[in-house]
Amino acid sequence: MKQRILIIGSGFAGMWAAVGAARLAHLQGRDDLEIAVLSPRPELRVRPRFYEANVARMTADLQPLFAALDIRFIAGSVEQLESREKALWYRNAQAEKVRITYDRLVLAGGSHLQHAGVKGMAEHAFDIDQMETAQRLEDHLAALAKQPDSTARNTVVVCGGGFTGIELATELPSRLKSLFGNETNTKVIVVERGSVIGGRYSEALREVIREASDELGVEWRLNTGVEVVDAAGVTLQDGSRIDAATVVWTAGVKASPLGDALAADRDPQGRFIVTPELRIPGHPDIYATGDMAHAKTDDVGNTALMTCQHAIQLGKFAGHNVAASLLGVDPLPYRQVNYVTCLDLGAWGAVYTEGWDQQVKLVRDEAKKLKIAITNELIYPPAADRDAAFAAADPLAKFV
Ligand SMILES: Cc1cc2nc3c(=O)[nH]c(=O)nc-3n(C[C@H](O)[C@H](O)[C@H](O)COP(=O)(O)OP(=O)(O)OC[C@H]3O[C@@H](n4cnc5c(N)ncnc54)[C@H](O)[C@@H]3O)c2cc1C
Known part of the structure; x- marks a missing residue:
């Protein structure tokens, strides 16, 4: 019987975790892993574009990609973890409660705006x-x-x-x-x-x-x-x-409550403080990634931010490492030394900075072209082509 990697969430981190795990299994010539993504819909919602008009168009269908890479998609919403039994309960598309077991679990449920409790x-x-x-x-x-x-x-x-x-x-x-x-x-x-x-x-x-x-x-x-x-x-x-x-x-974001029942340390934003390989300490079968993971990006004290830039890389590392743990391969410690920002400034243009000290490198039209390239292309899923998707999922390849 195949061993199952179950990934919760089909956002930036969940999608890349699935492709990253499939890539390592392929590189190892192994077809005895089932890689499954559980999420309400088989789509990536492009949250960084939600300030724009026509928000209904800000999704990408993941079905062709998942089909090309033999990734199973399960439509549903997770309601309860039973981590001791390596199982969880989810509500499927017909609103029925279903139990599923796993060998490894990846929590990639993202984040939500934290309501500040202001009156009205x-x-x-x-x-x-x-x-x-x-x-x-x-x-x-x-x-x-x-x-x-x-x-x-x-x-x-x-x-x-x-x-x-x-x-x-x-x-x-x-x-x-x-x-x-x-x-x-x-x-x-x-x-x-x-x-x-x-x-x-x-x-x-x-x-x-x-x-x-x-x-x-x-x-x-x-x-x-x-x-x-x-x-x-x-x-x-x-x-x-x-x-x-x-x-x-627009102020204040909190990590998904998906893993609330797990005894583990979290940061003030509710993210799990994970190991370098993105495991949740005390839960050797469970990984956290994307907006759910508080992870060190380097050795000089920087930490991943709740951004899609970090979620994409965190997803690739989580996918690699969760598969590595079942395939007997050494894990890769998460690293993301490069940090850039590209902030849209409407009709004025945009601004692009490099480094954690945010040195301004491009402004106005030049930065706007880059912003459009990032948000309309770079962060979208890879083509539904096995070689291209696996090349893009290499955690050690340069992303930005
Ligand atoms: C308006 C806005 C602008 C942003 N701008 C930028 C930007 O310019 N640059 C940047 O880098 N980042 C930006 N971000 C942040 C970025 O969008 C997030 O950091 C990123 O989406 C995190 O990726 P993720 O995969 O961790 O989570 P998400 O993308 O939120 O995906 C979470 C996934 O989990 C699924 N899920 C949640 N709960 C359950 C459940 N119970 N059961 C099953 N599935 C579940 C969801 O359906 C979804 O598929 C912006 C965010 C917003 C909202």
Whole structure:
């Protein structure tokens, strides 16, 4: 009987873990492993593009790839782990509860926006964390276009000035103009607790974000947070009021609760603190990867971020190592020394940085071309061709 590697999640990490495991089995000339991916749908949802319009198109069908590599797909949603029995329960597409066993398990369930407990947020705020919620925002904006012109209709408040908040806020002026008309006086306001724009980033990157915000007319309210969200806008902690028909929450992400029942150390974002080979300590048959893994990227103190850049590499290493553990091959310690960022800044362009100190290398159109190449091509699944997919899944090949 084949030994089963069960991978939960078909996001960046889960998809690459499956291809990585299939690659190693192929290189070892072994066909006695079953590699199975369990996820609600056989698709990759391209979360880094959820700030754009037409979010329904931001998926890639994984069925041709999985068929080409003999990866089994199981449609369902995991509800409960029974790690002592090497089994878990999931709800299948017919809403039935099903039990499945495994020899090795890979947790690649991703992350979710953490609701900050702000009054009125659950009822009145939007977010772009998942496809369904980003679609809800898109439908709402389309419906507003049919409403009479007013300051509140034309105003969007973006709560949180991190990467997601900045990409959404700088994209919105052109999205709103295309919906409401070029002559409409639209307003995008970022509410940020920090005292400077882009305070978490290098001075050079901050300067670019400031310049793009000014040119696009994106306003920042610094040193304050959102106190209450209601149907007509927000009240800030400094007592000021913004009338807005649209409030979008972008701050704070938490790892999937998939492995909550496992006794293991986690970081403040709920990620498992994994070994260099991405195993969960105390659970030798279980690996965590992507947004569920807190892993060291190098020997100088850097840690993987909850980004698709890291999830892709973490997935390749997890796939390699989980297969290696069944095939009697040495594992590869996860390494991802190179770190870049490419931040979309809407109609202004984009900014590309290199290194953990975020040195600005490209801005405006040049960076925008790179951003489009990354988000529209590079992060998509490989072609459904065995040789090409296996070459791309090599954890030691340079990714960016
Ligand atoms: C708006 C936005 C913008 C972003 N921009 C960038 C960017 O510019 N650059 C960048 O590098 N990163 C960006 N990110 C972060 C990036 O999208 C994530 O880090 C990445 O998606 C993590 O990959 P993952 O495979 O770990 O998780 P995900 O991509 O979230 O995939 C998780 C998978 O697990 C499945 N799953 C979840 N729960 C269960 C369950 N119970 N049972 C079965 N399956 C389950 C899901 O259906 C999904 O298939 C952005 C994220 C967002 C939301």
